Amino acid sequence: MAGPTPPRAILFDCDGVLADSEALAALVVAEDLSARFWPVAPEECRDVFLGRAVPDMVQVVEQRFGRVPDTWPAEIAARLTERMGREVVAVPGALAALRRLRAAGLPLACASNSSRAELAAKLGRLGIRDLFEGRVFSFEDVERPKPYPDLYLAAAAACDAAPEECVVVEDSLPGIRAARAAGCRVLALVWELPEALLRAQGAEPFRHMDELPALLGVA
Ligand SMILES: [Mg+2]
Known part of the structure; x- marks a missing residue:
């Protein structure tokens, strides 16, 4: 059976998805x-x-x-x-998943409710800043933070993709609301919050970052 078709771009939250912060x-x-x-x-x-x-x-x-x-x-x-x-340390499996997706040629972006300086500090410490090729967005870069859609709309635009063509990887309720409001499909890492709560917000829960490439159709 054929797997899912990869999205046009993948938009990552930072905290609780990439950084165990x-x-x-x-x-x-x-x-x-x-x-x-x-x-x-x-x-x-x-x-x-x-x-x-x-x-x-x-x-x-x-x-x-x-x-x-x-x-x-x-x-x-x-x-x-x-x-x-x-x-700060990485969420287990996050770095390998990111590198895998990047190697498959998918544009990646990071959109976070952190300040610009804090976001840079986290991505720098994890050594993953370059994987986003400048597509890194703090709440300071847009008018309104999550749960408003502004961050994910900006991240999708930076990837030259319509929001409906993007998959967002999130873990929090404000983040899922922001992504859904932007019109994105949302995969939610079961990390801080229970699976049923994530699903009720319109996200598709998954349990480990190792699963992400396959879920996105990247073998
Ligand atoms: Mg988060």
Whole structure:
């Protein structure tokens, strides 16, 4: 039986898909908030902030804890960039899958709710920046972060592909919503969230990055 036809382009989320960064991000945020006398466990930050851009995090922090200084977004962004650049590791199987897809000649893009600096730090540490050939998009590069479709629309355009011709690889609810709103097919790595929840959002769940090339019709 013939496998699926490869898409025109593949658009990757970064956190929880390429970089195993969510636990480290939650730890950095929890340390910061705890030092401001708002003791909070990393696990709670992980639930609350998964997939959110820093400007959206500010709102949630202020609703739950209290007013943060105007400099907080810049401070937390700098701290995240520094820690990611030193400590983040890849999601198992992600690097091999990326190289396989690139070797098959498929255009790849990365679209993330991270800041530009943090995204560069993560892709740099993982040694995969060049695989995207400049098609790397931060929330700072578009008008609105995920769950709005802007990031995936920009990434598809950079690949010279219509959104319907692209497959997005995601793991979070804001990310899946963004990709579906853009009109893309979404494969969702079962990583932080349960399979049924991902499916209910219109994504096709899969369990390991090793499976990705075959799922995309790349043998
Ligand atoms: Mg993610």
